[in-house]
Amino acid sequence: MHALIQGIILGVLTAGVYALMASGQTLIFGIMKVVNLAQGAMVILGAYLSYQLFTSFGIDPLLSIPLTTIAMFVLGVAVEVLFLRPLRREDRSELSLLVTFAVALLLEGIMSVTWKTTVRSTNTGYANSSWTVFGYQITLVRLWAFLLSIAALGVLYLLLNRTRFGRAIRATVQNPESARLLGVEASRVSALGFGLGAATAAAAGSVYGLLYPFNSGSHYDLISRLLSIVLLGGLGSIGGAVVGALVVSTSSAIVASAISPSWSEMTFFVILLLVLLIRPQGLFGTTARGAI
Amino acid sequence: MKLSRTSRTHLEEKGVTVVHYRNRLQRGATATTAAAAAVLLIAGCASKASNSGGGTAPSGGGSKAPLVIGASVSLTGDFSDSGKGVQRGYQLWADTVNAKGGILGRKVTVKIVDDASSPTQVVTNYQNLINKDHVDLTFGPFSTLLTIPASQVAKRYGYAFLAPAGGGPDVFKQNLTNFFFVQPAPTTQSGDVFASYILSLPAADRPKTAAYAELDDPFSAPIAENIRSKFEAAGIQTVYKQVYPSETQDLSPVMAAIAAKMPDVIVGGTQSEDAYAQVKSLVQLKYSPKFMFQSNGANSPLEYPNKVGAANTAGIMSSADWYPGSKASGSDAFTAAYIAKYGGTAQTVDDNSAEAYAAGQLVEAVAAKTGKLDNATIISSLHAGSWPTVLGDLAWGANGAPTGEYNLVQWQGGKLLPVYPATVAQASPVYPKPNWGG
Secondary structure (H helix, E strand, C coil): HHHHHHHHHHHHHHHHHHHHHHHHHHHHHHHHCCCCHHHHHHHHHHHHHHHHHHHHHHHCCCHHHHHHHHHHHHHHHHHHHHHHHHHHHHHHHHHHHHHHHHHHHHEEEEHHHHHHHCCCCCCCCCCCCEECCCCCEEHHHHHHHHHHHHHHHHHHHHHHHCHHHHHHHHHHCCCHHHHCCCCCCHHHHHHHHHHHHHHHHHHHHHHHHHHHCCCHHHHHHHHHHHHHHHHHHHCHHHHHHHHHHHHHHHHHHHHHCCCCCHHHHHHHHHHHHHHHCCCCCCCCCCCCCCCC | CCCCCCCCCHHCCCCCCCEEEEEEHHHHHHCCHHHHHHHHHHHHHHHHHHHCCCCCCCCCCCCCCCCEEEECCCCCCCCHHHHHHEEEHHHHHHHHHHHHHEEECECCCCEECCCCHHHHHHHHHHHHHHHHCCCCCECCEEEHHHHHHHHHEEEECCCCEEEECCCCCHHCCCCCCCEEEECCCCCCCCCCHHHHHHHHCCHHHHCCEEEEEEECCCHHHHHHHHHHHHHCCCCCCEEEEEEECCCCCCCCCHHHHHHCCCCCEEECCCCHHHHHHHHHHHHHHCCCCCCCEEECCCCCHHHHHHHHHHHHHCCCCCEEEECCCCCCHHHHHHHHHHHHHCCCCHHHHCCHHHHHHHHHHHHHHHHHCCCCCCCCHHHHHHHCEEEEEEEEECCCCCCCCECCCCEEEEECCCEEEEEEEECCCCCCCCCCCCCCCC
């Protein structure tokens, strides 16, 4: 029982990080109907950037997040303008799979050349610290990761609900034609939205590097998890991404702790399949275009 | 580091084949019989002057033909990192021997070809080395995967096969009499020395309960399983055992389950990243067992303290064949030569290089003892007695499986020291393991 509760604690704390990554993924889909297969690679690039800032300048990964998110935001906008915008609107959903996968491979190649394929991890002074609460261990780095992810999701929420830009995004998601008629420039929203998705990847990457060792090939594992989380929660729903991340993380941790790590991934996919059978649009997805 | 991290990845084990160069005398003789070849060789060795420059000798100038050793090594592909370590070891040994005037008056040339980590290319390479290049001897490639097909080619042509990096169980199942794995023990038995040490403790000091966390990989889980069977036979109760797949990203839940059982000893059948993750999780969970052994990862002198924090290494055990500061035969000279040629410190010497170097030492030792350099003599000699190398004294069973044990190493004061058996120990084993953070 003790191990089980400890597993749940670990799972919940880890969920925040996945929620952050998945929120960017689902945001991009909501705005552009593009499944961004490069989201995992962008997370790993974010992890490398914060790793580099930490090892070269001693900047704590949690503090370097503003720097890496700005850099990745610019990269995201560039990717949208250079690679996605030229696609014809009617082909975009299909072709964007190929294009974003190509971007993922390109980023992987650049990271391999720059940082080699050696597995890295960002080891801060507090990396192994934990608090004992009622006999359970709350690892500090996971707690920070969790709080930071919640904060980043909060910022994202405010951005979408309290700013003019956010309203433009939501309008585009709900009805692109009407939004255009009302003066929302769809291409600009797409570029900024993609940049925003990349920025969340950067923030999540900084935290990811604290929790797990990574190298340029780590994005394959990540993207499969991210797509699963987004599907589970419902494509385009940020709230769904958070719930999806919670389900994935805690079910993985509980099964790994109580049964075997070999079954943890499978258990999750069983849940995913059941949800999709009963509710094909995911837990929080809507069949019509809807809110994010 | 040099510790026999025989299984950094299962593909990474090393296999080295040593094939004797055929000298001109042998060349004439192989067409007839092995006996005739031996006679000719003896004659050749005995009469230096008459041999030099005569017959089919390719080199003139009054000196003997060089001893050419062929090896296929993975210089590209999956095993290229380790393969290059093997290449450095072969080359370093040749340089060292040549600086002393060669073997039996013959300079040593190592002909290395790249197999791109491919089990089909490695076969082509050895066929070419033997049939086209007419090398005198062959040394092995890297990994069990490549050593198996390569050793069969060598067997077909009667070449001795000295393999420093191919010690998986399937290699020995071939029952090849020309094959010798140049490490102290088969890879999957590299942890047996830890069981020997634990069972050597007074009954009151021995652990009562044990937990096992094993990477699902042919060179990790079996090491821990061998330890488990010895522990269980000795009455040490297994309270937890878990095999995790290599793609397991987060080991915290497994280690949390182990910590909840509070075992006296934790045995990790590990490679590298998972070894670091085990320790980090245990530190975070604030559970420090009385004994902790990790089959690999913990024997990496540079990486390990970097990844888990130097203070957390205290008391953790692993096993190794070569290690910095080893007093085994020729180890000091090997270390000095390695640093002189490739730079770095003793801590950065590649253990793949030490194992490859040891293959060369065996040829040298057989020549010194028998005065011969032919494959038949090498095969029969190595099957009898034990032979000193930088890895310690090596001996083999009929199928080429080494019959020795690795050395038990332990982190003490930030250094990795051999602590068992007593014949190699540079410090006494520390137990119980200090708490995390030293």
